[in-house]
Amino acid sequence: MENLINSSVKDIEISGIRKFFNLVSDKEDILSLTIGQPDFHTPMHIKEAAKIAIDNNKTTYTHNAGIPELRSSISRFVYDQYNLSYDPSSEVIVTVGASQAIDITLRTILNPGDEVILPGPVYPGYEPLIKLAGGTPVFVDTRGNNFKLTSDLIKKHITKRTKCVILPYPSNPTGVTLTKPELQAIAEELETKQVFILADEIYSELVYEQDHVSIGTFSEIRDKTIIINGLSKSHSMTGWRIGFLLSPSWLSKHILKVHQYNVSCASSISQYAALEALTNGRDDPSKMRKDYLARRDYVYKRLKDMEVDVIKPDGAFYLFPKFTTELTSFDLAIDIVNVVNLALVPGDSFSQFGQGYLRISYAYSMDTLRKGMDRLEQYVKYRSQ
Secondary structure (H helix, E strand, O other), X not given: OHHHOOHHHHHOOOOHHHHHHHHHOOXXXXXXXXXXXXXXXXXXXXXXXXXXXXXXXXXOOOOOOOOHHHHHHHHHHHHHHHOOOXXXXXXXXXXXXXXXXXXXXXXXXXXXXXEEEEEEOOOOOHHHHHHHOOOEEEXXXXXXXXXXXXXXXXXXXXXXXXXXXXXXXXXXXXXXXXXXXHHHHHHHHHOOOOOEEEEEOOOOOOXXXXXXXXXXXXXXXXXXXXXXXXXXXXXXXXHHOOEEEEOOHHHHHHHHHHHHHHHOOOOHHHHHHHHHXXXXXXXXXXXXXXXXXXXXXXXXXXXXXXXXXXXXXXXXXXXXXXXXXXXXXXXXXXHHHHHHOEEOEEHHHHOHHHOOEEEEEOOOOHHHHHHHHHHHHHHHHHHHO
16 A cells, blocks of 8 residues: 555655654663754743633634734734834734744745755755655755855756745754845845745844844845744744744735645644743843853864864854764764764755764753763764774
8 A cells, every 4th residue: 555655755754863863862871962952941931821821711723824912923023133024914824833834835835846946954854845845956055155055056056947945044954144245145136036035044043143134124025035933942942833934915825725724723822822932031032042152162162172174153053063084974973873872963964965064953951062072072082093
């Protein structure tokens, strides 16, 4: 019967991140720096708001796009934080995490054979969704460009089949982001093209020395831009599964149809928790951001002291160091596990352009990071002998 399964589903694989994590998780004394899961608890006032919602029987279906007060709160939040202007009644959809928002967007805009440009290396969740929607991912090698997908690189890869460009910044796995001039150049390049822009900005609240700039602020391309965001990373609410999808009203009405038949609506309880996060929890990310910055600086310095090639990230909570070795990224990661019991994600999990790299998540306590860097230093010394 397996031959009857949708061929597109058979051709995709489980994320390389999860595959590697599952492979080594039961190894004794393993120390893992693999998963992008904040080690902070969801703030107490948000959990209390969810409990109150349960006690008040807010446990029914909501409007497909989300409860009106949450959509209004999202609209105010993105305006105050990023100068984005979206009508809560017709341009905001509350989704089951950012991943579902990306899925329903791609299923709405792609026809079979359409191409989607995205940077490589990149988070592995986009490629399967593009393929399941009938599209073709076109990975752009950004290794020689500080991992940035710029207007020049986009221009080189646009064809008559290009339907969408994905801008996942701040980036998982590299942590880099785009500056306002770089975004302006992309906006100018795509202004006259019949191409959508999907901006995954889930890490926008975790940017360090500079303010996050959204591609959606450029009026000339607003009508073709979809902004994805959410609370998983900013408020340590990964399990609550709340994302935001912002797009012009003419497009939102079509995306909403896919959303409706896909999930009906996001969890009502999670929506009321999200409402609390965006009304009384605007400052919640600040302490997390401060701690992440200290962790980033610590891990970055340790890597530089080991003379490992790495770019300092602008945001998120990942570093993506390069290792000079004859081993593949996967074999290198396995070797590190076997020699020093340290798990890091193989770079080729993030497309072929991640070959030779490993991803380190610093969404862990400083004590765990110290132990992890001690083990990595031990391995580097072992390999240099």
